[in-house]
Every structure is written in structure tokens, then in C-alpha cells.
Amino acid sequence: MLGIDSVMASIDMGNTPLVILGLYMIMLLSFGVIAYLRSKSSEEDFYLAGRGQGVLVTALTIMATMFSSAAMLGIPGLIYKDGLPFVFFALNLPLSGAAVYAIGSRVWRLGKKRGYMTPADLISDYYGGSSLLRCLVALTGALYVIPYIVMQIKAGGYLAQRMFPDAEAVTLLGKNFAIFEVGVMALSVLTMLYVLIGGMRSVAWTDVVQGLLLLSGMIIAGLATVTALGGPRSFFQEVTALPPEALSLPGPSGAWSPWKLMTICMFASLATMIQPGQWIRYYAARSTETLKRSALIFAILLPICFIFGVMLVALGARVIYPPILENGVLLPHPAIGTQSDEFDQVVIALIQEHIPLLLGPAVGVVIVSLILVAIMAASMSTADSNLHALSAVLTRDVYDKFVRPNASEREKTWFGRAVIAVATLLALWLVMLGENNPDFQPLALIAQLMFVAMAFSCQLLPLAIDALFVRKGSQTGAICGIIAGIGTVFLFTPFPALIFGEGSFSSLAQLTKVLSGLFDIGFCGFVVNTGVFAIVSKYTPSPSPERVAAFEKDLKRD
Secondary structure, eight states: OOOHHHHHHTOOOTTHHHHHHHHHHHHHHHHHHHHHHHOOSSHHHHHHGGGOBOHHHHHHHHHHHHSOHIIIIIHHHHHHHHOGGGGGGGGHHHHHHHHIIIIIHHHHHHHHHHTOOSHHHHHHHHTTOOHHHHHHHHHHHHHHHHHHHHHHHHHHHHHHHHHSTTOOOEEETTEEEOHHHHHHHHHHHHHHHHHHHHHHHHHHHHHHHHHHHHHHHHHHHHHHHHHHTTSHHHHHHHHHTSOGGGSSTTOTTSOOOHHHHHHIIIIIHHHHHSSHHHHHHHHHBSOHHHHHHHHHHHHHHHHHHHIIIIIHHHHHHHHHSOOEEETTEEEOOTTTOSSTTOGGGHHHHHHHHHHHHHHOHHHHHHHHHHHHHHHHHHHHHHHHHHHHHHHHHHIIIIIIIIIOTTOOHHHHHHHHHHHHHHHHHHHHHHHHHHHHOTTOGGGSOHHHHHHHHHHHHGGGHHHHHIIIIIOOOOHHHHHHHHHHHHHHHHHHSSHHHHHHOTTTTHHHHHHHHHHHHHSOHHHHHHHHHHHHHHHHHHTSOOOOHHHHHHHHHHHTOO
């Protein structure tokens, strides 16, 4: 099999990727301008687009927000590395659709009747309007959003490397930037611009186009992979002939115990559906009927595309480019990369080599360019949603409530735009730091960032379930629970060792290593969170019966 340099040299992409990428960027900026011209200078319009989104826009923006570079790069990398076991991750998609149906419709009812715009609006209001609880819910959202923005921007660098492999360094302000750095800067600036200009409308409209590109790209990639292996029959014969460890739990890396996969499917999917970007989409829908229909489309269409366009592609890549075990370390095939953190690039490498071989150089290069733009669309559709959500959280839950309660609508929208700009620059700096410092392991793999982000978001789940369905908890219990959950997840990340030193928490590090091998880390935080929440709530006052009754009344009718 050809090495990566030979593969790239055999494919003359020419100017086709640049032309297609340029047209795509012009279209996104045009959407931003049109959305700006149709917008009003109000906080609600900037963040919720007037609460009037229909079924098509709602379904595609929810799908595009969920399907990120993690889905198109990180998850295929894990499947390529560990084989069939991680295919069970696809089970989280029907559960995510069910969450949109059950949770989304209730969030919409309360948001419409009470003017909510963020998760903290609903949760803090139900538990009595605690400022501390509002800040904690906002913090939980930010801890989800920032890693997700970072991994989308990082994906832009990978795509630039693959689309323009022979590009020379670009000199800007006296400093040379490699093509990876140019890619992350270009994706960051473009995404920031159209979110800044058009708010929720431009985010939703671009998500529709990006969602269609993404779904089409997945289907084409799946077809190319199956065809490259001689058709469906030959494909499945080749896959079933993979080494036994690639066809059974816990996989070649030993990372996927049955309990870990089950808790990831359950809790990661629910965490993804209650993160701020999705929560805001529930508020922005036209009606509960819109959300229920969108949930049905999501639960049927997305699993099919995911299995066909991600799972099959990654398994086919494992057949074509088998990983290499070197000195006890599993590394990608040279056609994919040379480092242990380059499994993420498997889909890009496969389509760049095999689609031109199947369709001919002229058509193949166009299709490859479109698929690479589709992968970029996956990154941008999640980055824009999370930038927009972070802006809403910090503006509504911090600036509006504690800094400038009497600020005008115009001032609040401009503060939100400033948040988007600052967050983009922060994420860009973190990506550059990780690229220039190989020892900065928190940014090593896209999939790692995804699981950490979802683990933090999962800590909203006990409070959301209680406020929307159970209504038995107390304000003090909610505060203690979410603090305990966030603290537990934090212990599973690399940051305690970075902050306090490797030896400071050696026993605790061993415990978290064992637990993270058995369960999803979000689930571990959820268990601690729920236990503390339930115990403290038992001995502290719950919301007044009048408040609970008012919520129950608002939840029963549209």
C-alpha cells in the first residue's frame, strides 16, 4: 500500500478544492448578510430567530449541530483503531431522537410561555431563581462548548492539509504559517463572521446547507468504500476476516468494555441533546409538533447515514489500511499517518485515494472536494452552533443578570457578538498551542475532546429530568449535585495533573483510570451528581407547591 506522500502525489487535486471551497464560503457569508437584513435588534431575535423555525430547518440544524468533526473524523478514527466493537456507538442516535421528542417538547412549552432563552433560565427559575445555580448551569454549558469549538477548529487544519498538501507556508505580519495553521484560522474566521453577522438565522440556514452536504457526503463515502472492496458481498467478507480482537470486545486497545459502551450510548447521547446549542434549538422551533416531527426524521435518517457513511467507511479503511503495532503501540497505517494521534484522518485519506480511482480523475477530484467540504461543513455547523450558544449563555446568564441588568437590547446583542469573537480567538489559541507543543496532550485527539465535553454536559441531566419530569429536588440539592458532578468529571481529565503535578493525585489517578476503563466518565459524574442531589434534597426545602403547580400547568398545554 502507498505511503501518505505517495498517495497524495498520485492525486492531482489542482484548483478544484479551492474553487469549491471559495463558492461555499461566499454562500455562507451571503446567508449571514441576508439573515442580518431580516433580523431585529433584539436579544430574542439574535438567539432564537423569533421562535419560528419549521420542521426542515429544525431537523437539519439539530442533526448538523450533533454531527461534528467528531462524527466525521474522531468516531471513524476510533472504529478504524478498534474495529467492530465501537460500531455499537450508533445506538446512541435513536436515543438522541427520543430525547428531542420527550425533552425538547417540554423545554419548548416552558420557553414559549415564560420567555426562556438558555438552559439556566429554565433550571434556575424552577429552583427559585438562585444566582449561584444559574452560574453553575452556565459554567456547565461553557465546559461543553469550549472543547467542541476547539475540536471543530482543529479539524479545519486537518482538512487544509489534505486539500492542499503541496501548499507552501503563508507569511502574515512577518510570521510563517503552515497549511494546518492557515486551515484553522480560515475556518475560525469564516465561522465567526457569519455567526456575528446573522445570529441564529444565519446559523440555522447554513446548518440546512451543511446538513445536506454532510448527509450526501456520507452516502458517497460509504458507496466508494464498499465499491473499493468489490461490492457488498466482498466488503462483508473482508470485514469478517479482520483479526479476532478487531471483531470483539474490548477491541485491540482494550478500551471498550460492554459497560463502557452501554453507558456511552445512553449518557453521551442524552448529554449531547441537553447541551446549550440543542437546548436553544428547542426554544427556536415553531411548535412542539415541529420538534416531534424533527425527532422522527432525526431518529430514522441519521442512524442510516451514520452506519453507512461512518461505520462502513471506517471498517473498510481498517481492511485497506490495517493499523500497525510498533513497540507495543498501535499506530495508523502510513497511508493515514505516522503518529498515534493521527487516526482521526482515516476518512480523508481513504476518500482521497479511492474515489478518483473509482470515478476517474476529473469527476473523482470534484467529488472528493465536495466530501471534504462536507466534512468541513460538519465542523462549521457544530462550531457555529456552539459559538452562538456560548454567546447566549454568557450574555443572558452573566452579563444580563449580574453585570448590566438594565442594558438595552442592542447593547446585549453587541456584547454577545463580542463573546463570539473572544471565544473564537481563545479556541484558536488553544489549537495553535496544541499544534506547537506535542506534549500538550489535552488536545491530542478529537474524540477525547468530544467525550470530555459530553461528560460535562451530562451534569445538567439530573436537574433537567427533575425540573421537567420528576419535580422532587431542592435548590440546595441541585447546587450541591451539579458541583459534585462537575468536580468528578474534572478529576478524569488531564488537567489536575497539569495544574498540581503528576504525583499529587497518584492514588486518585489510578482510581479514575480504572473507572474510565469500565464506564463513560459522564456516567461516573452523573452517578455522583444524582446521589448528592437526592440526599441533599431529602433534607432541604423543595420549591413551593405553587411554583411546582405552575410548572406542571405550563407543561401540559401548548
